[in-house]
Amino acid sequence: MKIFAFVIDIYQRNPRRFFLMLIEMISVNPVPLFQIFVALQYPSLISICLTLIAVLVSHFAINCVIMYNLGTDTLKITDGCLAKGATGKTIPLHSILNDRFPFEYSIYNDIEHWLFQMNGLLNKRSLDEMIYLHYAPGQRLCKAYTRSHLFSSHIFISHLPEKDEAIPKFLFLHELFHVFGYVLARPTTISISIPSHLTLVVWSVYFMKWTSAGLASLSMLALLLFIWNERSRWESQRTQVISELLADALALGYMTTEELKLLRSCKAIDRLKDPNFSKTENRFRIASLKAHIDVALAGKKDLIDELKEEEIELRTPPAILITFILSVFFCSTNVNQPLVDDLINMSIFAVLLLLFFLLALFRYMHFSSKLSHALDQSFPTDHLD
Amino acid sequence: MHTEITKQILKKYFKDECDLIGRENFIQLFDESSRVIEADYGENMPIFEVIGFLVGIIGFVDSAFSLYERMTSSTEQNIKSDQFILLARKQLQIPEDVDDSVIISILEMVAKDSKEL
Ligand SMILES: [Zn+2]
Numbered sequence: 042m043k044i045f046a047f048v049i050d051i052y053q054r055n056p057r058r059f060f061l062m063l064i065e066m067i068s069v070n071p072v073p074l075f076q077i078f079v080a081l082q083y084p085s086l087i088s089i090c091l092t093l094i095a096v097l098v099s100h101f102a103i104n105c106v107i108m109y110n111l112g113t114d115t116l117k118i119t120d121g122c123l124a125k126g127a128t129g130k131t132i133p134l135h136s137i138l139n140d141r142f143p144f145e146y147s148i149y150n151d152i153e154h155w156l157f158q159m160n161g162l163l164n165k166r167s168l169d170e171m172i173y174l175h176y177a178p179g180q181r182l183c184k185a186y187t188r189s190h191l192f193s194s195h196i197f198i199s200h201l202p203e204k205d206e207a208i209p210k211f212l213f214l215h216e217l218f219h220v221f222g223y224v225l226a227r228p229t230t231i232s233i234s235i236p237s238h239l240t241l242v243v244w245s246v247y248f249m250k251w252t253s254a255g256l257a258s259l260s261m262l263a264l265l266l267f268i269w270n271e272r273s274r275w276e277s278q279r280t281q282v283i284s285e286l287l288a289d290a291l292a293l294g295y296m297t298t299e300e301l302k303l304l305r306s307c308k309a310i311d312r313l314k315d316p317n318f319s320k321t322e323n324r325f326r327i328a329s330l331k332a333h334i335d336v337a338l339a340g341k342k343d344l345i346d347e348l349k350e351e352e353i354e355l356r357t358p359p360a361i362l363i364t365f366i367l368s369v370f371f372c373s374t375n376v377n378q379p380l381v382d383d384l385i386n387m388s389i390f391a392v393l394l395l396l397f398f399l400l401a402l403f404r405y406m407h408f409s410s411k412l413s414h415a416l417d418q419s420f421p422t423d424h425l426d
Numbered sequence: 427m428h429t430e431i432t433k434q435i436l437k438k439y440f441k442d443e444c445d446l447i448g449r450e451n452f453i454q455l456f457d458e459s460s461r462v463i464e465a466d467y468g469e470n471m472p473i474f475e476v477i478g479f480l481v482g483i484i485g486f487v488d489s490a491f492s493l494y495e496r497m498t499s500s501t502e503q504n505i506k507s508d509q510f511i512l513l514a515r516k517q518l519q520i521p522e523d524v525d526d527s528v529i530i531s532i533l534e535m536v537a538k539d540s541k542e543l
Contacts, residue, residue: 121466179460183474209448309442
């Protein structure tokens with residue numbers, strides 16, 4: 042029942058967004074749709090069973106990759122940072138915000154509130170569980186190990202901002218507000234689409250009638266899959282710049298006028314270059330930051346507040362999505378009638394993928410317990426107050 | 427080590443950078459007991475770039491001091507500031523993104539401090 046409540050919740054928030062999300066979801070995982078088109082041409086019990094298997098196959102394929110990546114990301118924290126000898130303590134975010142910025146303790150509640158606003162029922166965890174902050178004094182560490190917004194991020198820093206340090210405070214809040222970036226940028230989309238699109242290729246090649254019409258529709262589908270994924274890749278790069286601007290703007294919302302003045306007069310902000318960005322992107326980002334500070338200083342903070350109200354979501358243009366779904370349809374009109382043998386073969390395919398998923402899951406669980414053990418050893422939890 | 431004069435140089439010419447990284451990071455730049463963890467993977471936060479920049483300046487000041495010492499040990503005469511600056515700009519690796527006038531002022535401070543010792 043929870044899933045229905047979740048779907049209704051999204052629909053009520055914004056019906057247009059709901060439908061766009063729906064066709065995007067279909068284009069991220071088009072295997073079930075392909076098989077539904079096939080089942081409509083050859084209605085039979087086999088077709089219905091195959092549709093169920095199509096759902097399972099693409100589901101397992103996607104989750105194999107997610108689990109595998111999650112395991113690797115977890116291992117990276119243990120091997121890349123903890124094994125190098127970093128030590129310190131893990132401080133819950135509410136404890137830092139409470140201790141360092143007592144008058145703005147609401148920052149914590151605000152972030153949780155907005156996350157709920159944007160994510161709805163999807164967001165069940167507290168901010169303390171979404172971002173783990175590891176304080177490692179004297180080790181010159183400023184690393185963020187960020188993963189999908191559905192999993193926790195780990196931030197390692199060797200410096201906690203003092204109450205009177207305007208610019209370190211700004212930079213600290215900026216990092217926290219990146220949690221919105223994960224929600225908006227949806228970096229997971231591309232890692233989901235690749236395994237499910239590969240599954241679609243396997244599925245459609247398997248059932249294809251090898252006629253010229255079949256070949257033509259298959260090549261059109263392959264071309265569109267390529268365009269779709271290239272576009273997502275390009276898009277996720279572009280969202281990174283926007284997520285920097287958004288994190289800046291949100292952090293500015295918690296600066297006093299005095300602090301804003303200090304930040305505006307600090308020439309060193311020109312040196313805040315992101316190594317992942319091009320020269321132009323970095324310039325654009327710094328210029329926007331300065332412009333936003335000026336807006337806030339002119340007393341128009343509500344302009345910045347609008348930023349977080351707005352739904353800054355970059356999605357695949359509907360034209361690409363619709364062409365893509367049409368090509369899935371054309372491809373499905375050139376398939377052979379599914380037989381019992383096909384049902385058996387595809388069931389074996391599903392079982393194999395399930396086994397791979399279980400392997401990836403055990404791998405993740407192993408690395409995950411290794412990480413939490415290492416964190417307990419090197420970064421025991423401690424409160425500031 | 428020339429910690430005091432290096433701190434003076436940073437506070438005089440790179441005050442904004444020092445404010446940006448915060449007091450705790452600033453102290454750690456000079457703390458002998460602090461060890462640098464070179465973590466892999468993940469994203470370096472932008473503040474890391476600025477810390478790296480200041481580390482570069484400290485290295486530059488250090489190498490300027492040792493250049494001056496080498497010059498004094500090879501000649502009996504007093505070294506003129508101009509001579510030192512000319513050689514330093516030729517031999518030392520000049521930090522990027524720093525105004526030429528600031529480089530010259532830093533080298534002058536190094537020469538003046540070395541003479542006083
Ligand atoms: Zn950022």
